[in-house]
Amino acid sequence: MPADPVLVVGAGPTGMLAALLLGRRGVPVRIVDAAPGPVETSRAMGVQARTLEFYRMIGLAEEAVSLGTPTREVRIRRNGRPSGSFSLAEMGAGLSPYPYLLTLAQDVHERMLIGALEGIGVSVERRTELLALAQDAMGVTATLRGPDGAEVTARAPYVIGADGAGSAARKALGVGFGGGTSSGLFYVADATLEAEPAGDLTVGLGPDTLSLMMPVRTSGTKRLIGIVPPELADRHGLTFEDLGSRAEGLLGVRTREVNWFSTYRVHHRVADRFRVGRVFLAGDACHIHSPVGGQGMNTGLGDAVNLAWKLADVLEGRAHEALLETYHAERHAFAKALIETTDAAFQKIVARSALGRFLRVQVAPRVAPALAGMGLTRRALFRTVSQTRIAYPRSALSEGRAGSMRGGDRLPWVEGVDTHAPLDGRTWQLHVHGTADAGLLAEARRLGLAVHVFDWSPEMHAAGLARDAAHLVRPDGHVALAGATAISLRAFVDRHGLRFGPATLRDAA
Ligand SMILES: Cc1cc2nc3c(=O)[nH]c(=O)nc-3n(C[C@H](O)[C@H](O)[C@H](O)COP(=O)(O)OP(=O)(O)OC[C@H]3O[C@@H](n4cnc5c(N)ncnc54)[C@H](O)[C@@H]3O)c2cc1C
DSSP: OOOOOEEEEOOSHHHHHHHHHHHHTTOOEEEEOSSSSOOOSOOOOEEOHHHHHHHHHTTOHHHHHHHSEEOOEEEEEETTEEEEEEEOTTTTTTTOSSOSOEEOOHHHHHHHHHHHHHHTTOOOBOSOEEEEEEEOSSOEEEEEEOTTSOEEEEEESOEEEOOOTTOHHHHHHTOOEEEEEEEEEEEEEEEEESSOOSSSEEEEEOSSOEEEEEEEGGGTEEEEEEEOOGGGTTOTTOOHHHHHHHHHHHHTOOEEEEEEEEEEEEEEEEESOSEETTEEEOGGGTEEOOTTTTOHHHHHHHHHHHHHHHHHHHHTTSSOGGGGHHHHHHHHHHHHHHHHTHHHHHHHHHOSSHHHHHIIIIIHHHHHHHHHHSHHHHHHHHHHHTTTTOOOTTSTTOEEEETTEETTOBOOOOTTTTTTTTOOSSOOEEEEESOOOHHHHHHHHHHTOEEEEEOOOHHHHHTTOOTTEEEEEOTTSBEEEESOOHHHHHHHHHHHTOOOSSOOOOOOO
């Protein structure tokens, strides 16, 4: 009897990437969405370097970059007047093959994922809503309302609830979603302009407000996003005309036509659990953020990447079931830290308080260009915002140390050598930088583990790698075991029940 498919609920970016990664691994997968079709508004615009590094592993990075615009120059305006500019073009030079922030409209991004899913024969089942979930030792029973309005049940070995901020999956599990809502109201608008502005990203700072402007490349429009001034925040039926002249003044542009306008309150919440038994929460279903830092959607995509290979490994009998618990441990810790650090910093900048005003008008215009010009600070900023700093040092799957590498770290990218080239998003690999130990190589061969040996280069040392050290790399490009030896590799593999080599698919449990 064919295995029941893993059920992915929600075809936003998170659910689609999860379904794509499972499908690529040959795991039977079904993806449903309550809406009649994909949303056709631009929403999340920032695609971070770490997301593009994952996309590279699955052959999607080139397409994403070609559909978006790398942000090269940021122009700052203070109280409606130019106040400086700085370059983001090489912000992460030497740290990532994608050393910039890519702006890519979410609807275009989603269409790319739909195309990739269709490429592996998976279509989103639209107008199919999750109503309820019940689980037992063998699997999950989901109650769905189909396009004809009839309720049906579906069995799945595992369910991924990627059904957005109002997640029915989260509610069905009774998982808390603590946090808060910031007092400010945000607006988003896609507009055409009378004249093309200089620079890729414009930041307009004012005492009571802040606006950002970036290109929506495929539609030739600009995305404007900002704080609704406090005196307009309670106006019923607010339109762009109500705040247009202020936003225009702040950004130094004149809009010709506004194609889309929306307002929303910003929440910052993290679910208490990202996993309950056989049901996993991912994306906005388990964490929501301020839009200003461009972190929310990328964090959801990172969840999908973290979860999909673990589910595939467990379903294929290549790892102990305990591997699945590392999903909550790793991603919950990151989402929580994100909200407390990066989101909190952006929250201060957009706050209505006196501190917020001071940061916007006095500090940000002076400090941002200076920071961007300082090599060390620029690199630190890039690593944080691009999500290339994400590491899982406290995960049960992270062990060892070599040079400054610890288990759980992202495998560094080293320019020229291209240490990420062998990563494919699906296989465990042993990476050696320098000369490989013969005993370790023999053990890897015995285990059927793919080995990649790179000639040592001084740039590797600068990236934190130690000469002749070997690292066991997970399918998502994080190091599991740093400084592997034949003995530690064998012990690690035994402890987690890992099996490598050609697929030996067993029926889904
Ligand atoms: C107006 C607006 C502007 C935004 N602007 C920004 C921005 O500038 N920057 C930024 O970073 N982020 C922004 N966001 C947030 C960003 O869009 C989300 O972070 C991102 O879409 C999250 O992706 P997801 O796949 O986790 O969830 P979603 O994209 O919300 O997808 C969830 C999917 O689940 C489906 N669904 C819901 N309930 C059910 C159910 N019961 N059964 C089946 N399917 C269901 C929905 O139809 C939806 O397709 C914005 C959001 C909005 C609404």
